[in-house]
Amino acid sequence: MSDSFIETIQKSKTGSGNGTALSCYETPLVTVDIVLCTVIQNQLKVLLIQRKQPPFDHMWAIPGGFIHVGETLEQAASRRLYEETNVDSIYLEQLGSFGQPDRDPRARVITVAYYALVSAEKLQVEAHANAEEVGWFSVNELPELGFDHEEIVKKALAKLKRHLQDTSVAFQLLPDKFTLTELQRVYELVLAKQLDKRNFRKKILASDLLKDTGETKMEGYHRPAQLYSFASHRLAETH
Amino acid sequence: MSDSFIETIQKSKTGSGNGTALSCYETPLVTVDIVLCTVIQNQLKVLLIQRKQPPFDHMWAIPGGFIHVGETLEQAASRRLYEETNVDSIYLEQLGSFGQPDRDPRARVITVAYYALVSAEKLQVEAHANAEEVGWFSVNELPELGFDHEEIVKKALAKLKRHLQDTSVAFQLLPDKFTLTELQRVYELVLAKQLDKRNFRKKILASDLLKDTGETKMEGYHRPAQLYSFASHRLAETH
C-alpha cells in the first residue's frame, strides 16, 4: 500500500513540471515503521512482511506505512499494527528517525521508527486473515531485510535491552498472570544471557512491582508455580 | 527561511488542484529542530531565535529548518547550527520525532529533534554576524516558546541528564583542557543538584577517562588547579 503511493509520487517527479516553485519530490515523504516483538516458543520474535514489488522484491521488511491526515505518529504506528495483527492497544515506544538520503531508492523517505511489544497470548486469539506473506522470525535467525530495516531492528533490540533494565516493559510480553519463571525467561531472551534464579527473584520481588494473585499454575508433573500480576504499569520509568 | 517555504506550500494548498492524484499538502513536511546547549556564566543555556512572522510572531523558538536534497538528518541539523553559530562539528544526538498534527498551524510538519552541545569557548571566537534576534537563555528562565518547542526542550534536558550519567558527553561542554572543579560544575548544572567534591573526583578519576596534562590553571589568589584532558571520547557509551 505504501508502495503504490510512492509510485504516484515518482510519476509526478518524472513528468513535466507543474508550475509551482517547489514540486512534491523536493519534500521528503514520511513513514512510520514498527519492530513488533513477541515471545513465541521460548524465542524472541519479530514480525516481518514479505515484499511483493521492487525495490527489494521478495525480501522481508518490517511493517510500516504513511501517516494519514490528522493522525499522530503513534496513531499511525498503532493503526498499522492493528491492520497486521488485529490487536489494538499494543505497547509502542519511539525509537528514532532514519533518514539516509538513499534508504529508499525510489524517493526521499524519512521514517520514524517504533518498537512494539505484544504478548503471544493476545496474538493467538486472532488469525491472520491477511493475503500478505507475514511471518514471525526469531531475532537470531532474521532473513535479509530490505531498506535499512536491519539497522532499525538492531537499534530496536538494543533499546529494548536497555529499557528492560530500568523500566517494567517486560510485562508487555506476558499475559496478565504469569509465573516468576516465565518472567525470568523474558528477561533472559531479551538480554540474551542466563540469569540466576535466586538473584532474579530477590530483585523482582524487592522492586514491589508484582502482586501475588494467590492462584497457581500447573504445567507437567511437578510442583505448581505461583501466578503473579503486574502491580503498577507506570512505575520505575526512566524514559 | 523555513517560513517562506511553508507559505509556498500553503498557496498550492489553497489554489486550484493540479491534476495529480495526491497533492503536496497531503504529505507532511519534515524539519529538523535543535536544542543547542552551552555553559555560560555558570549557567546551562539554550540557543533561541526570535520569530519575525506569524505564527508565534515575536515569540522565541529553537533553531531548525528543512532538509536539503541529499542531506542526512544530522547534516541538516549540523548545517543549521553552523548557520547560527559559525561553529562546525558540534556534538549532536537525536532526541526523537514530534508529529502532533496541530503542532504547526499552517501545515502538517513533522520534526526530527536533536540536542547539541558546544563549549562556550568555541562560541566566543565567532561573533553573531546575524541579522536575526538570537539569544542564549538560561534553562531556568526560558521565555514562552512557539510551536511545541517547550516540550522539545524539556525532553532534550531530560535526555541530556540521563546521558550525562552513563556516557561522557560532559566533555562536549568544556574546553579541551579543564579542571576537575569545572567538570563538576557542568555535572551540577545539568543534574541541577550539588555533588560532593570528594565523591565526584573519586568516581571520575576511577573511570579512567581523564588524562592529567601536567599543566595547572591559576585563577585568583589561591592554589592553582590541575588541568585534565579527555582521554577516550568514545568510551563508556551506552547509546
Add this chain to the structure above:
DNA sequence: ATAATAGTGTCTGTGAGACAGTATTCT
C-alpha cells in the same frame, strides 16, 4: 521412589554517598 520444576538464604565484593581537615597560592 522418581522425575521435574518451584522456591528459598548467605556471603562477598563493589560502588555510592556522608563526612572534615590539610595544602598551596597570592595579597
Add this chain to the structure above:
DNA sequence: AGAATACTGTCTCACAGACACTATTAT
C-alpha cells in the same frame, strides 16, 4: 596572617552476583 580554592581518605549501607539445597506435585 588571612583569604580563597585545591586536594585527599574512611566508614557505612545498599545492591549485585556467586552459590546448593529443600518443597511440592504427579506418575
